[in-house]
Amino acid sequence: MSKGKEKPERMRENLKQEExxxxxxGNLNDAFNRNEAGNLSGLAGSLGWKGLGVLILVxxxxxxxxxxxLR
Structure with missing residues (x-):
């Protein structure tokens, strides 16, 4: 599919993945700032599986x- 005929949603996703x-x-900082708005799925989606694993481990x-x- 050529760049001119891409759907806007797909184009945004491609730009996000390249960034x-x-x-x-920088993406980690963006994810935590996005999470302040209350969107946990945005945090998990933008961190990726490695970042989410590190966050859970911490x-x-x-x-x-x-x-x-505290015993």
Whole structure:
């Protein structure tokens, strides 16, 4: 499909994916700022599976450390 005949939704998605490849750390900041609006699916979708895994790992480690210190 040529660039001129792409649907706007697909074109936005392609631009988003290119930006994620070029600047992954900036994407993390954007995801957290987007999450302030209350859209958790936006956070998970923009972080990707690696970023989401790291976020979950940090949260789990935080709970473990807090449970050790708050005994």
């Amino acid at each position: 994620i490849k070029r600047n992954p750390t 949260i789990v480690i935080g709970f473990i450390v807090a449970s050790i210190f």
